[in-house]
Amino acid sequence: MEQAVINSGDTAWMLMSAGLVTLMIPGLVLFYGGMVRVKSVLNMMMMSFGALAIVFVLWIAYGFSLVFGDSVNGSGLIGDVTQFAFLKGLDNSEAVIGTIPAAVFVGFQGMFAAITVALISGAIADRAKFGAWLVFAGIWATIVYFPVAHWVFAFDDFVAKTGGWIANDLGALDFAGGTAVHINAGAAGLALALVLGKRVGFGKMPMRPHNLPLVMLGAGLLWFGWFGFNAGSAIASNGTAGLALLNTIGATAAAVLAWLLVEKMRDGHATSLGAASGVVAGLVAITPACAAVDASGALIIGAVSGALCALSVGLKFKFGFDDSLDVVAVHLVGGIVGTILIGFVGVDVGLFNGGGTEQLVKQAIGAGAVLAYSFVLSYVIAKLVDLTIGFRISVEQELAGIDLAIHAERGYEFSDNNQGNFLASSRGAQE
Amino acid sequence: MEQAVINSGDTAWMLMSAGLVTLMIPGLVLFYGGMVRVKSVLNMMMMSFGALAIVFVLWIAYGFSLVFGDSVNGSGLIGDVTQFAFLKGLDNSEAVIGTIPAAVFVGFQGMFAAITVALISGAIADRAKFGAWLVFAGIWATIVYFPVAHWVFAFDDFVAKTGGWIANDLGALDFAGGTAVHINAGAAGLALALVLGKRVGFGKMPMRPHNLPLVMLGAGLLWFGWFGFNAGSAIASNGTAGLALLNTIGATAAAVLAWLLVEKMRDGHATSLGAASGVVAGLVAITPACAAVDASGALIIGAVSGALCALSVGLKFKFGFDDSLDVVAVHLVGGIVGTILIGFVGVDVGLFNGGGTEQLVKQAIGAGAVLAYSFVLSYVIAKLVDLTIGFRISVEQELAGIDLAIHAERGYEFSDNNQGNFLASSRGAQE
Amino acid sequence: MEQAVINSGDTAWMLMSAGLVTLMIPGLVLFYGGMVRVKSVLNMMMMSFGALAIVFVLWIAYGFSLVFGDSVNGSGLIGDVTQFAFLKGLDNSEAVIGTIPAAVFVGFQGMFAAITVALISGAIADRAKFGAWLVFAGIWATIVYFPVAHWVFAFDDFVAKTGGWIANDLGALDFAGGTAVHINAGAAGLALALVLGKRVGFGKMPMRPHNLPLVMLGAGLLWFGWFGFNAGSAIASNGTAGLALLNTIGATAAAVLAWLLVEKMRDGHATSLGAASGVVAGLVAITPACAAVDASGALIIGAVSGALCALSVGLKFKFGFDDSLDVVAVHLVGGIVGTILIGFVGVDVGLFNGGGTEQLVKQAIGAGAVLAYSFVLSYVIAKLVDLTIGFRISVEQELAGIDLAIHAERGYEFSDNNQGNFLASSRGAQE
Amino acid sequence: MKLITAILKPTKLDDVKDALHAVGINGMTVSEASGFGRQGGHTEVYRGAEYTVNLVPKIRLEVLVDDKDVDSVLGVIVKSASTGSIGDGKVWTTPIDQVIRVRTGERGPEAI
Amino acid sequence: MKLITAILKPTKLDDVKDALHAVGINGMTVSEASGFGRQGGHTEVYRGAEYTVNLVPKIRLEVLVDDKDVDSVLGVIVKSASTGSIGDGKVWTTPIDQVIRVRTGERGPEAI
Amino acid sequence: MKLITAILKPTKLDDVKDALHAVGINGMTVSEASGFGRQGGHTEVYRGAEYTVNLVPKIRLEVLVDDKDVDSVLGVIVKSASTGSIGDGKVWTTPIDQVIRVRTGERGPEAI
Ligand SMILES: Nc1ncnc2c1ncn2[C@@H]1O[C@H](COP(=O)(O)OP(=O)(O)O)[C@@H](O)[C@H]1O
């Protein structure tokens, strides 16, 4: 890390981007929380808040170091855990990375880790023990996310001298995390859905979203936060950030139209859940590509992703895995669409855009490697958690509702009538 | 467009402003969605999301060019549609407009178009065919918004050599869109309300808001987003942006107090819907004026707008047009108040502030021109849509609720009891 | 105030910070509004919106001057009320404070005043006359907040030549308002809870939150807005802001874990209300300390605050004061924790960090002075309001619900069945 | 005295209320329900999957009436609630032993 | 056996529940309703427009009781629910043929 | 004719519905309620304070049946609703004088 000079404009944008990426957690919490049944909304929300809390503490302790420390033996596989343990040398107002304060870079990247873990929780709505989820989140961040983020996000000579193999050796393009975040979380979601099994009633009851206005708001907040995610990945306030921002709007607009069109043709009506899902499908697909394509390319990526993700939501019924909130159909499929389409429409490098097939092959290798690594490791971790402390709540708890069973709360108390009566004045006071 | 140098500070603020303006869509979605009855909340939200999606795609295709291309024949009426078609030359990381990346300017201004269209939908809650609305949105953006935005926002020698007549020839002041956005949307809303006619039960049933906490949150998000709208219209991170921001708070605070006072005196109680409406009334009125007045001027504009808009919400009952969510009373009235009051309290130019009546006349001409153009064209477009594909759903659909009838969804499922049972495993999977 | 040059990067971040701090009002409105019973949600929200409106108008009129004007007689107690009355000389695009436009600084600091007042309202949920609350808000801002903010935030030679005693003479560290905002609001909340007395049923009925998803979202928005509050308090886009941001995430993550752990051990389950409260407890405690500690220090402050605040929520039952939404347990306790712990873990100055007890003593004096001043004055103001216009609604109104009784509204209308029928077409139209 | 209970389509509540008003009935209790009967539920497609919804929203209306008014009130309800399409609902009557007005303690027909 | 049905003001539910407890009634079912009667609805002004609200929220309370307890329970309910102001509600009794406790299958008075 | 009213655990609604379907009952009305009985409510701890919740959510199911079907329907409901644990609910029957199908105006058993 060079002792360079801070650029106040770059810093302003990155401070804001770190904030925006943090806001994606509440956005996700609404998007997911509104989509489950009323009896699970709080647990759904808690899984994201809990993941954020635990992952960020690990990030400070050793995560940043594993991702951005010098690659162990120059292997490109994992960073040096001791180099920045507890942010040694970075958590003060003088340290600089690139043209911004080191602390801002640490915060920004740390929220990527938190969000990736939180995304996974959509696959296991309504049925996971909260403690087991937190344990899984901590282990998964450590042995899946941190290595993969090193592969993809650690460029040589940026934070440390040597970085990850996908970024530096392979040269696959992934501007903001199509592989490291979305394919990674999508593959893990699939693994978890398989390990935990189906919810009672899956495939028999429709289990419709209990609060679609929250889902719409969640999609809106995610979109807003995603500007930080994508345009912030320029780690500067410049033309690259500007292009990323524009494409993040264009692709999403196209994806919404495509999703709604598929619904209208297939089901006869365009739904609000479709609009919200289209937003996320567009955002996911443009994530790796937002700095590699022009506005027309962004429209294409968005439209393809919107349509393909819309068609994928039925797969879980066909193949019988209960990916409750479509983490696979949206994040895995959308992430692959965006990563691969760079090979077709990427400016200069895409097959349709003056390039050959070279970049396309690199993109496929990058996507495949992350997918395989994540799926296998996630399955193993989840199985181990399940075999030791148990990952799933009991059927009775699931039927009664996980909110009440595990958190002793109901999401809403719209009537004052089922309020109870105090027994003792307070146990808290006696401590 | 000059090949100038990017200023990272200006860029940071404009990246953020583009994000903030995007967030106004979720804000509006809550503000409007919470205000309708429970059976229409999703349709209300979909109208904004749908408008955003369709308008932004058109914006990329030809909208930006119509607004910011060289004025055809130097007429000041409309930009050259070919100049920036599909953002030719702007959608890369090198292009610059002013001191910021071209892509950021494109994204920022594109959201103005989307929001203006979305605002209109408040006038036709509960009763418009979704497809017809999307068609209207696309046509209206093309032949109403794009020309008017050219008139008001295209300054000579900023993006292109020649711009619009209101900005350059007339010299009316409209910093962030009192005419182009609010008077424009308000007049269109009135036209649409007249074409579509009243809802079943209008004037007989009160049709109270179904979710006032969402309305309050929506107003809060709109306020936050409006900082980007107003202070971002400086297209720089400077003193003008700072003044716009301060006035955007001051005017809104005053408008809330004025609206609540009118309610307390007229109805006997100050309502939360009044507080939320006051927020928006203040924001609308300060939009054109935020860089032209001092803090005291902002308080005056806010207070006048809050009071007048509050008194205007009854007009629809008196004159019998079903402007369901008061687009006229808030955006048309508020937009006129702000635009005209510049002629009174504008620093240096206002009648009460050292200026003569000259500016006042210019303001009135600008406001009147946009109002007339928008109302007439909007009425014609809406009528044509109605005569061809039909603009309104059937009475049965309206009674059953547009959400269920058109989108096959209910906003909320707070009870698990009216969930159904699956028949086939999935049709989606068969594709 | 020097006529310095504007730095566009600093300005960009401070424009954004002013926006973020404004967003804390909607965040608070959800956090508080979701926590009350369904019959009081709107009143709870109105108290914050109303406080913002009234306090900001006063801020423009004389508040800024009282806080940032030259200290009267150099006493360090209060600023010169005439110096910047109605923002004389500051509300134009040329005026500069530090390296940013004066207007931005005014807006940013004004929202601190508004938020501090809004925080207090959590102590008197369900039972305060709205008009009396507004009167209290205006008086309290004037004679409690403005002086205390002068003590803490007015540094010599920043805006004016001479500033407040805590900042300049005592030298207690309070980066973003642990004393001036949180201890201040917490002490006032305690005073108000004592003056207004307990709600009907307090200690007998549990009065559980009616909408926990809103509480979670509120906590999320508060967190996001708090980045502006804390990192914005650098009044620049630099390394200090960066460190503040990072610590604002770290402490909050630790506080969530600590709160949930206490709950799990004490009650047997970790709740979503606990997670949301943990977020706020962490944010409060790191506020004074965010630029004075490193990442490990932030984790410690967060964890201690999360645990202590969680243990404090029972105090109100034990001592019998109805601090309805735990303003004391979270803001007073959390504010004290953060302010005092600087004396232990502050880099260079903390007892455990190379410093002696000197800073610790200063911190204790600062905290104690604000606590005492605020509690006594708040109690007196509240008593006077109660004795003159009456502060509390009637028991019947409280039982029926304050929303309906005072604001003539219900938060939600999820059924169309209790809609009424119009009598006259409209009274509003007759004006 | 009898209790008349009617399960109705929610959109017909206003009509029934007005019709009852017109014949001098000025007391009733309304609550929400859902139900199914011959209409059996309907098929919906959502997110590409097909299923039947078998409980559709209904309104339950209860009116206490004097024995002599039963038939006329039944007639008014059936007439004003009917749309002729499936799912229009049911009306039934139950014998009541005693009615008390809480406010006054009056009993029997005067309490209605 | 009889079923006592009471339509009450929501704010009185707690009092009635406690009063019933006190006389040894330890089973009841509660649901939400709205209604109008002699109180006729009230006038509201909202956003400058005036209208009547004619359905006000009520609570429906149901208690199964043995024949011998009917009168005393009725008395307790009326007493504890009354505020003396309009809209206090109604209480009525219906004959019941059979009661079964689901858990045990017990029938008749022991099942209550 | 009789009206069978059942207060059930919400999680058993689907089972009961299916069981009734199986014996040819194709009409019913469902609404939400809460109640307490011998189960008495349970103790909860929240935010460090302990209290009892005495109204727990229940489902109210109503089925109109012909006199001859009463016993078999009662049997089906009790069997399919029972979990053997406290709070399983109650079922009772009320005599009905008249039933009308709104759509057709049919009366009596054919109207069910
Ligand atoms: N046997 C029954 N017992 C109780 N309620 C019934 C019964 N049959 C129908 N209902 C109620 O009446 C409503 C309308 O019944 P349905 O048979 O669909 O209409 P129709 O009588 O017009 O054919 C149902 O939704 C249900 O609430």
Ligand SMILES: Nc1ncnc2c1ncn2[C@@H]1O[C@H](COP(=O)(O)OP(=O)(O)O)[C@@H](O)[C@H]1O
């Ligand atoms: N005839 C009736 N049938 C059914 N419910 C009634 C009837 N009259 C009154 N109610 C119920 O009782 C409630 C109180 O009745 P109301 O006449 O207003 O009170 P009061 O008996 O004190 O004059 C009403 O809101 C309604 O729910």
Ligand SMILES: Nc1ncnc2c1ncn2[C@@H]1O[C@H](COP(=O)(O)OP(=O)(O)O)[C@@H](O)[C@H]1O
């Ligand atoms: N006397 C009663 N009157 C009306 N409803 C009752 C009565 N007793 C019980 N219930 C209803 O039945 C439900 C279950 O009753 P409970 O006594 O707890 O179960 P169990 O019969 O299994 O002991 C209660 O929640 C309540 O809704």
